Amino acid sequence: MDVGTGPHLHIGYVKESGHVWVSDTGGDTITVLDHADGRVVDRWHLGGGAAHFSFDAGCTVGVVALRSADEAVIVRPQTREVVRRVSLPAGSAPTGTMPAFDRGIVYTLNEGNGTVTAVEVSSARITASIPVGGLPKWGQPWGASYKPITQPVGKTYVVSTESDDVTVFDDSTNEVIRRIPVGHRPNRNAIFREHGNIYISNEADDTVTVIRIADDQVLATVPVNHRPFRMLPIQAINGRDEMWVLGAGEATTGAGTVAAVSGTEHIVTRTIDVIDEPANWVVNPQKRLFIVGSSCRQLMVYDFVSDAPVGLTELGHDPAPGAISGLIHTSAGSLFILNNDSTVTVLRDQNE
Incomplete structure (x- = not known):
């Protein structure tokens, strides 16, 4: 299906x-598709750079972050109505959003000025501008605002790629608690809730x-695979005490x-070969x-119950390698x- 002007940083589901x-991030629209057959329902002109x-x-x-419009x-997602527009400081370039709807807040991750903005949804008011590291890429609150399977502990973690650190801030005050140095060019974080890590x-x-x-406290720095960029705790899926880390692969071989x-030893206990140049995944x-592979044009299916690959499908296009969410x-x-x-x-899921 044809969509709007790229690059396209996000695909999501209402x-x-x-x-x-x-997200037609290179233009001013969001393309709306039917969730069964993918036909175009609407090209919603929302503003510059929906990210x-x-x-x-x-x-x-x-809440939609408009990167080029700041x-x-x-x-209202179901009817595609604009309730309010909240202007951010010029040059903010908001590229990510982090939901905290249980507290009436959505945070924008502003790659342009290294801040996180707290937007109160009911009043469309900015309640805080939180300084973080350079190029904030991803954030995880702990608690009901993200995945309601545990109690909140009152703080949020934001990964900053350019400054090689994680900023931790207090949810109630939006004050920075600390910045934790990590490895080189961090790009994502994920919570292993069963272990509290x-x-x-x-x-x-x-x-x-x-x-x-x-x-x-930093418990471990674990050597993994090449160019890790996605993580998935699988204990709640199949009972294995593992955090899965997807690596994008070698630049030459892919x-x-x-x-x-x-989750207990903090070592790689096994490595699973998947497709060349992975771009994204979903369960x-x-x-x-x-x-999906970004240029090998393949889709691999892995069954968590049997713990084995069960299918491989050829694709007609290169899946987007740099999308925030692409599948x-x-x-x-x-x-x-x-x-x-x-x-x-x-594609129709034949496994249903």
């Missing part, structure tokens, strides 16, 4: 209305940093792997993992792949 959204968006649990309200737009993938030195959330890091309700699975049983051009590939 389940309640049966729509998939694609990333977050919705509350029922998709009644959301705005956070509060919207947060993991940071360091793309430029092939390591993962493990931090204990209770006291923010070979991609998953490094399984023990479906049947506990199957879909991994989603819908309740209609379709898989949407964000490509490295102005298209989205829609």
Whole structure:
């Protein structure tokens, strides 16, 4: 399916209305697709550089970061109505959003000026501007605002790629508690909730940093695979005490792997070969993992129950390698792949 002007940094799902959204970051639209067959429902002219968006649990309200317009737009996702526009300081270039809807807040990650902005959703008011490191890439709150399977501990972690650190701030005051040095060019973090630890993938030195959330102590720096960029704790999926780390592979060979890091020993206990130059992944309700390759034009299916690969599909386009989120699975049983051009590939999940 053709979408708007690229690059496209995010693909997301408004389940309640049966729509998939694609951020046309190079233009001023969000392309809206039907969640079953991918037909274009709307090209919503929202403003310059839609980069990333977050919705509350029922998709009644959301916030879209407009990178080139320096705005956070509060919207009603199911009807595509603009509620309010919040102007950010010039040069903010908000590229990510971090939801804290249980506290009535959405944070924007501002790559342009190394800050995080707290936007109060009900009043469309900026309540804080939090200094973090250079090029904030990703953030994780601990608690109900992100994945409601544990109690909040009152602090949030933001990864900054240029300054090689993680900023920890207090949720109630938005005051910075500390900055924790990690590896080189960190790009993502993920919480292993069963252990109370947060993991940071360091793309430029092939390591993962493990931090204990209770006291923010670094427990380990784990050598993993080449160019780690995605992480997934799988204990809640299949009972294995592992954090899976997806590596983008060698620049020359492109070979991609998953490094399984023990949640207790903090070492790689096994390495799983996957497809060349992995670009993204997603898990479906049947506990199957879909991994796409950025230029090998393949989709690999891995079954968590049998702990083995179960399928390989050839694709007609190169999946987008730099997307914040580039792959989603819908309740209609379709898989949407964000490509490295102005298209989205829609496949029917035959495993349902």
